Amino acid sequence: MGEARFETDFWKDAAARKSWDDLVPGEPRRTLPYLLTAEAIRKYCHAVGDLHPLYLDEAYAKRSPYGGLIAPPSIHILLMFACTPADDWMRSPGTVNAGQCWSYNLPARPGDSITLQARCLDKFMRKDRLFAVHDNVFFNQHGKVICSGRGQTVRPL
Amino acid sequence: MIDAYEEIRVGESIEGSCFAVTRDTIREFCDASLDYNPLHLDDEYMKGSFGKTQFGGIIMHGMTSFGLITRMLTDWLYERGGVHRRLETRWRAPVRPGDTIRPRARVAHRKLTHHGRWLLLEIELRNQRDELIAGGEAMAEFPLDLAAAVRA
Numbered sequence: 001m002g003e004a005r006f007e008t009d010f011w012k013d014a015a016a017r018k019s020w021d022d023l024v025p026g027e028p029r030r031t032l033p034y035l036l037t038a039e040a041i042r043k044y045c046h047a048v049g050d051l052h053p054l055y056l057d058e059a060y061a062k063r064s065p066y067g068g069l070i071a072p073p074s075i076h077i078l079l080m081f082a083c084t085p086a087d088d089w090m091r092s093p094g095t096v097n098a099g100q101c102w103s104y105n106l107p108a109r110p111g112d113s114i115t116l117q118a119r120c121l122d123k124f125m126r127k128d129r130l131f132a133v134h135d136n137v138f139f140n141q142h143g144k145v146i147c148s149g150r151g152q153t154v155r156p157l
Numbered sequence: 158m159i160d161a162y163e164e165i166r167v168g169e170s171i172e173g174s175c176f177a178v179t180r181d182t183i184r185e186f187c188d189a190s191l192d193y194n195p196l197h198l199d200d201e202y203m204k205g206s207f208g209k210t211q212f213g214g215i216i217m218h219g220m221t222s223f224g225l226i227t228r229m230l231t232d233w234l235y236e237r238g239g240v241h242r243r244l245e246t247r248w249r250a251p252v253r254p255g256d257t258i259r260p261r262a263r264v265a266h267r268k269l270t271h272h273g274r275w276l277l278l279e280i281e282l283r284n285q286r287d288e289l290i291a292g293g294e295a296m297a298e299f300p301l302d303l304a305a306a307v308r309a
Binding site: 006007008009010011043044046047048049050052054065066067070072073074077078080081082091093094095096097098099100101102103104106107144 | 174176182185186187188189190191192193194195196202210218219220221223224225227228231232235240241242243244245246247248293303304307308309
């Protein structure tokens with residue numbers, strides 16, 4: 001499989017996206033499977049300056065308890081948008097991140113076929129702002145949980 | 158195999174690296190995270206208001222802070238036989254190009270469970286003016302059999 005291409009214009013499909021009013025807490029979001037490559041991990045690591053050899057040096061990683069290259073736990077930052085279709089409300093321009101909470105089970109590894117189960121879990125108003133809670137679990141190709149997490153975003157009106 | 162759990166003390170602090178934020182680092186994070194929200198790209202758009210909030214220009218992705226905090230924790234934990242298990246953060250203030258940010262952590266609590274040895278860590282990330290950008294907490298586990306815990 002070649003490197004997947006992703007939409008970089010968040011205004012495209014903006015009209016098709018759900019607003020806060022349309023969100024039904026509990027309803028699953030449509031998601032896309034994603035093949036995590038060593039190249040995508042390398043690019044992510046460089047962007048946050050996280051150059052630990054467990055992520056980049058195969059010989060080092062093989063000798064470690066991890067037995068091979070892994071991705072940093074925070075790779076879900078990439079996985080979230082990699083698994084989210086262009087018309088999803090998580091991509092609405094003006095979405096502001098208010099907080100996140102993630103639990104880590106197993107490391108993601110290069111070559112993993114990642115799937116995401118996700119939903120809007122809750123929506124509420126506070127201090128005149130509209131909030132949505134998104135709830136996510138990433139799995140590897142063996143059906144094992146990589147990580148799970150929740151985030152709160154302030155929704156654009 | 159390294160196992161430093163018994164040597165770690167409550168109150169011990171962990172210093173992360175400084176990260177200098179520029180328009181280029183923000184753009185690079187767009188490419189790495191696939192998050193091209195105009196909050197991070199479009200100065201014209203950012204002249205508008207967001208409810209009661211006015212940012213006045215592009216801001217860094219909050220998740221950059223999340224990645225920097227994670228890096229601080231994993232660099233510290235890998236050397237000690239620990240596994241990063243949880244991170245919760247709340248964003249307190251935006252970060253703009255020209256800012257320099259730095260994460261720190263403090264070991265707040267040690268806890269033994271039926272099968273686990275755990276640390277609870279308090280987290281904060283501040284800018285060059287010592288303003289609090291993000292606060293939160295983390296959990297780390299020190300498995301008795303690290304290889305089994307990370308390869309299962």
